Amino acid sequence: MWILDAAAERGGIRFWGRGGESKRVAYTPPFLFTLEDPHLHRDMLDGLEDRFGLAPCRVRTIFSEEEGYAITASRKVAGLIEEQSGYSAKIYNLDLRPEQRFLAGKGLTTCAFPGEDRFATSFDRSLAMMEIGVADPPYRSRVVSRMAVDGKTITGSLPEMLQELATTIDDRNPDLILFPHADYWMPLLVSSAEELEILLRISRTGRYSRLSARSYWSYGRMVHREGALIPEGRCLIDSSRSFTYRESGIAGVLLASRMTGLAPNLTARLTPGTLISAYENYEAILRGIAVPFRKWDPEETRPIARLREADKGGMIFQPHPGVYDDVVQVDFTSMYPSIIVGQNLSPETVAGGGGGGFLASVLAPVLGLRLKTKTLKKEDGRYAGMDSLLKWMLVTSFGYTGYRNAKFGSIAVHEAITRQSREILIAAKECAEECGCRVLHGIVDSLWVAGGDIPRFVRETEAATGIATESEEYRWIAFLPMADGTGAYNRYFGRLTDGAMKIRGVAARRGDTPPYVRSFQEGIFSLLEQAECAAELDDRAGDVQELFSEAVSGLSSAAIADLVITRRVSRTEYRHRCIEGSAIRAYGMAGVAVEAGMEIGYVVRDGKRLIADPPWEATTADPAYYRVLLERAYEEVMPIFSWEISPSSKGGSS
Amino acid sequence: MEIRLAPYITLGTGTFAAIVAPEGEMLRLFTDHPELKRYLFLYISGNGSRLLTRAGDRSATFDVRRAFTEHQLLTILREAGHTIVFIEHDPTLFESGGRSMAAAIGKVIAEVSTGSLVILYTPAPDRFFGEMATYADRIITLAPETAPVQKQSIRAKRAGQATLEAF
Numbered sequence: 106m107w108i109l110d111a112a113a114e115r116g117g118i119r120f121w122g123r124g125g126e127s128k129r130v131a132y133t134p135p136f137l138f139t140l141e142d143p144h145l146h147r148d149m150l151d152g153l154e155d156r157f158g159l160a161p162c163r164v165r166t167i168f169s170e171e172e173g174y175a176i177t178a179s180r181k182v183a184g185l186i187e188e189q190s191g192y193s194a195k196i197y198n199l200d201l202r203p204e205q206r207f208l209a210g211k212g213l214t215t216c217a218f219p220g221e222d223r224f225a226t227s228f229d230r231s232l233a234m235m236e237i238g239v240a241d242p243p244y245r246s247r248v249v250s251r252m253a254v255d256g257k258t259i260t261g262s263l264p265e266m267l268q269e270l271a272t273t274i275d276d277r278n279p280d281l282i283l284f285p286h287a288d289y290w291m292p293l294l295v296s297s298a299e300e301l302e303i304l305l306r307i308s309r310t311g312r313y314s315r316l317s318a319r320s321y322w323s324y325g326r327m328v329h330r331e332g333a334l335i336p337e338g339r340c341l342i343d344s345s346r347s348f349t350y351r352e353s354g355i356a357g358v359l360l361a362s363r364m365t366g367l368a369p370n371l372t373a374r375l376t377p378g379t380l381i382s383a384y385e386n387y388e389a390i391l392r393g394i395a396v397p398f399r400k401w402d403p404e405e406t407r408p409i410a411r412l413r414e415a416d417k418g419g420m421i422f423q424p425h426p427g428v429y430d431d432v433v434q435v436d437f438t439s440m441y442p443s444i445i446v447g448q449n450l451s452p453e454t455v456a457g458g459g460g461g462g463f464l465a466s467v468l469a470p471v472l473g474l475r476l477k478t479k480t481l482k483k484e485d486g487r488y489a490g491m492d493s494l495l496k497w498m499l500v501t502s503f504g505y506t507g508y509r510n511a512k513f514g515s516i517a518v519h520e521a522i523t524r525q526s527r528e529i530l531i532a533a534k535e536c537a538e539e540c541g542c543r544v545l546h547g548i549v550d551s552l553w554v555a556g557g558d559i560p561r562f563v564r565e566t567e568a569a570t571g572i573a574t575e576s577e578e579y580r581w582i583a584f585l586p587m588a589d590g591t592g593a594y595n596r597y598f599g600r601l602t603d604g605a606m607k608i609r610g611v612a613a614r615r616g617d618t619p620p621y622v623r624s625f626q627e628g629i630f631s632l633l634e635q636a637e638c639a640a641e642l643d644d645r646a647g648d649v650q651e652l653f654s655e656a657v658s659g660l661s662s663a664a665i666a667d668l669v670i671t672r673r674v675s676r677t678e679y680r681h682r683c684i685e686g687s688a689i690r691a692y693g694m695a696g697v698a699v700e701a702g703m704e705i706g707y708v709v710r711d712g713k714r715l716i717a718d719p720p721w722e723a724t725t726a727d728p729a730y731y732r733v734l735l736e737r738a739y740e741e742v743m744p745i746f747s748w749e750i751s752p753s754s755k756g757g758s759s
Numbered sequence: 760m761e762i763r764l765a766p767y768i769t770l771g772t773g774t775f776a777a778i779v780a781p782e783g784e785m786l787r788l789f790t791d792h793p794e795l796k797r798y799l800f801l802y803i804s805g806n807g808s809r810l811l812t813r814a815g816d817r818s819a820t821f822d823v824r825r826a827f828t829e830h831q832l833l834t835i836l837r838e839a840g841h842t843i844v845f846i847e848h849d850p851t852l853f854e855s856g857g858r859s860m861a862a863a864i865g866k867v868i869a870e871v872s873t874g875s876l877v878i879l880y881t882p883a884p885d886r887f888f889g890e891m892a893t894y895a896d897r898i899i900t901l902a903p904e905t906a907p908v909q910k911q912s913i914r915a916k917r918a919g920q921a922t923l924e925a926f
């Protein structure tokens with residue numbers, strides 16, 4: 106059976122295939138535990154034996170193999186074992202999804218036939234699909250006035266629309282439903298259908314599992330996850346909110362499912378970090394390695410001086426602000442995962458263990474597949490989704506090594522990776538200089554070089570590091586200054602040899618820039634795009650000035666929708682008055698509850714008095730406030746017109 | 760081994776001291792006691808440290824071990840063999856385990872302190888700190904030192920205030 110979905114039932118698991126085919130297997134997996142000194146806990150062990158049955162077993166971890174016990178009992182019992190042993194018991198395989206354990210234990214996976222290679226570049230992904238939509242705006246409306254199914258509008262009363270939707274689903278029997286803002290609308294649709302006694306089978310069994318809403322910190326920012334109703338037997342993707350779907354499409358969701366052994370219903374909702382964690386868990390079960398429930402192993406004891414030396418992160422060569430001609434950007438492909446695999450980095454190998462490291466060995470096939478999809482997507486756009494998923498999983502595989510609850514992570518691995526990356530970048534810089542190149546900028550896994558024998562530099566660097574690189578050639582590139590006048594690490598723009606502009610870190614790229622300001626700055630870049638070399642940029646100064654004047658004078662007639670500022674709020678209460686706080690209050694007054702981590706849009710009505718309105722209520726905007734935003738976007742680009750011209754480039758301080 | 764934390768407060772081997780103090784006061788433990796370098800000193804921090812960068816200047820020689828989870832803290836404590844063990848309390852470690860875990864850690868700290876001086880420090884106590892401090896031999900609260908108030912300046916301030924109010 107090609108497994109589309111799975112759900113744990115009492116004493117077993119039900120699997121669903123395409124078209125609604127289903128099969129139940131009896132499965133009650135035990136969890137494992139070890140005790141430092143079992144004799145000290147004889148009474149507890151006897152009690153567990155009498156009550157649940159206790160099977161002595163060998164527990165294999167990535168570090169060692171030791172005597173332990175297998176017990177089929179609840180999570181509560183696991184907690185009691187921990188507490189009664191004075192937190193000396195180490196528990197394994199407790200918080201894994203049973204269907205993942207079952208599949209990995211049998212060498213099977215989801216979205217695949219038995220025996221299929223999980224890392225194949227092409228696989229059967231034919232699914233009966235359907236798209237559902239509610240035309241009303243989510244979050245500020247609890248009323249459904251119009252719906253759409255596969256582009257066909259459904260109107261009428263709510264019972265009529267639900268009945269039509271139910272009939273269409275029954276007739277078409279889709280395997281996968283795409284539904285923008287499904288997580289918001291589903292509870293309303295399902296409860297309304299129940300009240301109206303309409304059999305709405307978005308779930309093939311009529312049952313749903315619930316995912317609770319929560320706000321959490323991720324990579325330094327607060328993120329909000331909407332609660333969700335997850336159907337059984339069918340895959341439902343919230344196409345507006347699913348990161349995996351947005352970044353990698355259905356191909357990515359299904360590939361994530363194949364790699365992790367989790368149903369696409371889940372992989373569409375999980376973050377790349379959770380996906381890489383689930384993938385590592387799957388691989389551990391497949392290899393007979395116990396997955397620790399708690400993170401017990403701390404970093405080694407070390408003198409403070411060594412901690413200072415180790416804790417440095419990625420390498421940066423700060424650029425001199427200026428515009429440079431004929432520059433090549435050389436990027437190492439998946440540098441951090443390549444280091445993990447190439448250097449055999451894993452918690453047990455960093456701790457001094459020999460052999461193939463677990464982390465390195467499980468990431469190797471993912472890296473191998475990424476290198477294939479990266480090549481394939483250049484020829485066939487259908488591989489772009491898979492490539493994007495693998496890119497995200499590999500990016501997070503590095504960060505995840507430093508995550509405190511990572512099952513197979515360790516801060517020592519994290520530090521070893523960044524140490525290696527620094528050494529690689531320094532060696533690459535030296536190699537570039539030996540090849541007569543001038544290194545203009547470098548950050549973590551990229552170098553910007555000009556002049557000299559660049560092909561030789563690339564060839565020798567790839568040979569020395571064993572890591573593939575990709576190059577982009579610029580006709581000219583501008584490295585912008587920071588407030589103190591020194592070069593910014595991540596703000597630059599330039600014209601590539603194919604004529605396209607590459608822009609990073611400026612207003613046009615930032616998510617909170619209102620469309621009007623973004624469009625203005627993009628207009629500037631369209632003008633600069635015409636310059637063939639740095640020397641020609643000055644010719645555009647007058648046009649840019651004119652564009653700015655037009656943008657300022659056009660502010661009063663700008664559409665309100667173009668002035669919406671979109672920001673993710675990290676909190677809902679602010680100690681001091683601010684625009685975000687005012688916007689959150691306005692949302693509250695409009696009956697929309699804002700949670701920390703949510704993205705909200707607002708229009709500033711009065712910048713001085715810090716008053717903002719939700720977009721749907723805004724009728725006026727403060728031109729002075731938006732003029733400041735325009736000025737900032739303008740000033741961000743302006744340094745390129747003031748730098749002195751040198752024969753090959755022009756720069757402020759070089 | 761004995762160190763004088765403040766006048767009349769001396770801490771020695773075999774003591775588990777739970778200390779609540781402003782960061783500046785605690786930093787003095789490191790700056791005013793160069794003799795600490797003679798002992799095996801282990802600094803245990805959590806996910807983040809408010810003191811480590813300042814306490815661990817270039818001349819510092821102590822050992823460091825960071826606990827990112829409450830279970831790692833337990834392992835570190837069980838493996839600690841230093842003469843002085845300084846624990847910078849991090850309440851974020853206890854988010855999942857809660858008070859029962861804090862109590863278990865408090866017991867282990869008390870066991871470690873039979874052969875060492877263990878200092879559990881926080882600038883702001885919380886319920887987890889309180890749970891662990893239940894097992895402490897001494898609970899010490901150090902108030903920030905304030906400059907002696909001069910009567911003359913008070914009079915001047917009052918006079919100034921009165922003048923303003925008069926007008």
